[in-house]
Amino acid sequence: MYTYSSFDHEFLKSRNAQFRAQVERRISGALTEDEFKPLRLMNGLYLQLHAYMLRVAIPYGTLNSAQMRQLAMIAERWDKGYGHFTTRQNIQFNWPRLRDVPDMLDSLAEVGMHAIQTSGNCVRNVTADHFAGAAADEIADPRPVAELLRQWSTDHPEFQFLPRKFKIAITGSPNDRAVTRAHDIGLRMVLQGDEPGFEVVVGGGLGRTPVIGKVLAEFIPEADLLPYIEAILSTYNSFGRRDNKYKARIKIMVNELGLEEVRARVARRFKTLRAEWGGADQAILRDLRAAFAPPAFRNAPTTAYDTAYAHDPVFRSFADTNLAQHRHPDYAIVTVSLKAHGATPGDATADQMRVMADLAAQYGHDELRISHEQNVILPHVHKSDLPSVHAALQSAGLATANIGLISDIIACPGMDYCALATARSIPVAQEIAQAFRARELDIGAMKIKISGCINACGHHHVGHIGILGLDRAGVENYQITLGGDGTETAALGERAGPGFAYDQIIPAIDRLITAYLDLRDSEGESFIEAFRRLGPKPFKDALYQTGGRADAA
Amino acid sequence: MSRDFTPSVLTANDLFEGDVVYLTASGGWSRMHTEAQLFHDADAAAQALAAAQGQPERLVGPYLAPAHRGPNGPEPAHFREAFRARGPSNYRHGKQADGMCRN
Numbered sequence: 001m002y003t004y005s006s007f008d009h010e011f012l013k014s015r016n017a018q019f020r021a022q023v024e025r026r027i028s029g030a031l032t033e034d035e036f037k038p039l040r041l042m043n044g045l046y047l048q049l050h051a052y053m054l055r056v057a058i059p060y061g062t063l064n065s066a067q068m069r070q071l072a073m074i075a076e077r078w079d080k081g082y083g084h085f086t087t088r089q090n091i092q093f094n095w096p097r098l099r100d101v102p103d104m105l106d107s108l109a110e111v112g113m114h115a116i117q118t119s120g121n122c123v124r125n126v127t128a129d130h131f132a133g134a135a136a137d138e139i140a141d142p143r144p145v146a147e148l149l150r151q152w153s154t155d156h157p158e159f160q161f162l163p164r165k166f167k168i169a170i171t172g173s174p175n176d177r178a179v180t181r182a183h184d185i186g187l188r189m190v191l192q193g194d195e196p197g198f199e200v201v202v203g204g205g206l207g208r209t210p211v212i213g214k215v216l217a218e219f220i221p222e223a224d225l226l227p228y229i230e231a232i233l234s235t236y237n238s239f240g241r242r243d244n245k246y247k248a249r250i251k252i253m254v255n256e257l258g259l260e261e262v263r264a265r266v267a268r269r270f271k272t273l274r275a276e277w278g279g280a281d282q283a284i285l286r287d288l289r290a291a292f293a294p295p296a297f298r299n300a301p302t303t304a305y306d307t308a309y310a311h312d313p314v315f316r317s318f319a320d321t322n323l324a325q326h327r328h329p330d331y332a333i334v335t336v337s338l339k340a341h342g343a344t345p346g347d348a349t350a351d352q353m354r355v356m357a358d359l360a361a362q363y364g365h366d367e368l369r370i371s372h373e374q375n376v377i378l379p380h381v382h383k384s385d386l387p388s389v390h391a392a393l394q395s396a397g398l399a400t401a402n403i404g405l406i407s408d409i410i411a412c413p414g415m416d417y418c419a420l421a422t423a424r425s426i427p428v429a430q431e432i433a434q435a436f437r438a439r440e441l442d443i444g445a446m447k448i449k450i451s452g453c454i455n456a457c458g459h460h461h462v463g464h465i466g467i468l469g470l471d472r473a474g475v476e477n478y479q480i481t482l483g484g485d486g487t488e489t490a491a492l493g494e495r496a497g498p499g500f501a502y503d504q505i506i507p508a509i510d511r512l513i514t515a516y517l518d519l520r521d522s523e524g525e526s527f528i529e530a531f532r533r534l535g536p537k538p539f540k541d542a543l544y545q546t547g548g549r550a551d552a553a
Numbered sequence: 554m555s556r557d558f559t560p561s562v563l564t565a566n567d568l569f570e571g572d573v574v575y576l577t578a579s580g581g582w583s584r585m586h587t588e589a590q591l592f593h594d595a596d597a598a599a600q601a602l603a604a605a606q607g608q609p610e611r612l613v614g615p616y617l618a619p620a621h622r623g624p625n626g627p628e629p630a631h632f633r634e635a636f637r638a639r640g641p642s643n644y645r646h647g648k649q650a651d652g653m654c655r656n
């Protein structure tokens with residue numbers, strides 16, 4: 001993976017010194033809160049309900065064991081001994097004190113990490129397929145391009161004051177694990193003959209106006225990609241509305257101008273920019289490709305795996321749910337669930353972070369990934385090491401075998417932490433995971449996603465079952481959406497009907513699940529497949545106990 | 554005018570800790586909602602708010618939050634304020650762990 005150059009280190013050092021001085025000036029009274037707020041946000045520092053929150057970027061979700069250990073150290077030294085991994089492949093510390101934040105940032109810089117552009121109206125942390133560089137179905141590792149985008153967008157003078165925040169996601173695989181169609185720009189690697197390039201999707205996003213992104217260009221060659229993206233940003237920066245923050249995202253521009261007009265404007269801008277491009281980006285990209293070269297995979301027998309799989313039912317259950325196919329036949333991708341039943345989705349203690357760091361160092365070519373689904377991935381584990389990895393995860397409370405099941409829930413922090421939230425998310429996730437634990441293997445593939453406000457950090461629009469927490473006349477109320485999909489077949493869920501009170505949401509989900517189990521044509525038909533075959537009506541009938549369907553089960 | 558005023562406490566976040574604080578009747582700032590001064594008068598509340606806005610060296614974002622009288626002192630009227638007064642529900646962190654709330 002990429003390691004920081006002296007330029008990166010110097011940049012972080014000077015940026016952190018700058019922020020340290022800004023904190024001192026805020027404390028001395030030289031800066032007002034109005035002056036300080038945009039400065040702290042540009043450095044990832046929020047003020048939430050109970051405390052400050054520091055949001056640290058994990059670029060394209062990739063980190064090494066030293067970085068994970070440093071996150072553990074920071075969690076223990078300056079926070080309450082844990083961190084929260086988010087749907088944007090960031091980590092959030094929920095309890096820092098203002099005076100400590102400059103030291104936290106210096107500690108991050110020691111391992112090549114930072115919190116820059118994790119907030120504010122700028123290009124945010126570039127997210128990527130969490131299986132990048134490991135997945136069997138991948139055309140090529142998208143992370144060299146993701147790192148190029150990180151370098152290009154970090155402190156880019158033209159794009160520090162965009163009309164609104166800007167999110168880019170990238171995948172090198174036809175199976176979209178990065179929700180690319182719900183981003184301001186989604187990049188999907190495609191081949192034209194033997195030449196790799198990118199399909200460029202624009203104007204996707206969730207939030208109060210959910211939109212599935214539209215294809216702006218079917219194929220942009222790699223050499224043209226950066227000037228093309230700059231042309232999109234530049235067009236958006238000139239046209240995007242600054243008069244109304246709810247109409248300021250690029251999706252609104254695409255809607256107001258129309259896709260054809262946006263395409264024409266971007267093409268004009270691209271023509272100018274491309275001519276000015278000297279090719280330095282391609283030289284950097286070549287170096288980055290070398291930095292992201294695959295590790296030296298080991299050729300060894302997989303007997304230990306085969307034996308454990310045949311004889312240990314607990315290991316087999318873990319292998320069946322938490323392993324994904326690796327590009328090397330003797331390797332596996334291990335997803336470590338941060339969704340133990342009843343736990344807070346995405347939270348890991350400092351001890352757990354160290355266990356995962358140790359496993360990455362010992363068995364995983366020193367690589368870890370954070371998924372937008374709030375889990376941690378060991379992307380390269382030789383199959384013969386899987387029994388040892390599983391045993392170590394078990395002793396750290398990290399061996400929950402539930403990836404892709406009903407308890408593998410995305411949940412935003414909600415009103416337990418977030419100043420913008422209108423209802424809680426975490427306790428709803430905790431209760432669902434516990435309520436369906438005994439039935440989850442039977443229920444099978446299911447994505448439940450929960451947001452505590454319309455900003456949709458919990459991706460509820462693209463959940464098979466989405467749950468949105470709202471404040472209705474001073475009481476928490478939860479709306480359900482059905483049929484959402486965040487993959488290459490992306491779709492927005494449709495609202496089922498009136499919402500449910502906090503204590504009615506579990507019974508409501510239970511009615512939906514019971515109906516699905518009743519309606520599926522075989523055990524192999526998943527909830528989303530049954531929903532697509534049957535449409536929403538039977539599910540709404542079950543939810544609202546209407547339609548004359550006997551609900552006596 | 555005062556007749557339409559919802560009884561409220563004056564709250565903010567502490568600049569250094571980020572923790573939630575409340576204005577008390579003695580003019581100090583407490584971390585406990587039950588120790589807050591409950592304003593019944595719009596003018597007095599507005600004056601206190603203006604004074605708090607003049608203390609950026611220790612406070613962030615002061616505002617008036619509806620509350621009502623309870624057996625141990627003012628209680629939040631809205632569930633958001635109840636969370637601010639207590640802490641998150643997934644861990645015993647924040648005020649509930651520091652003995653700064655009475656529920």
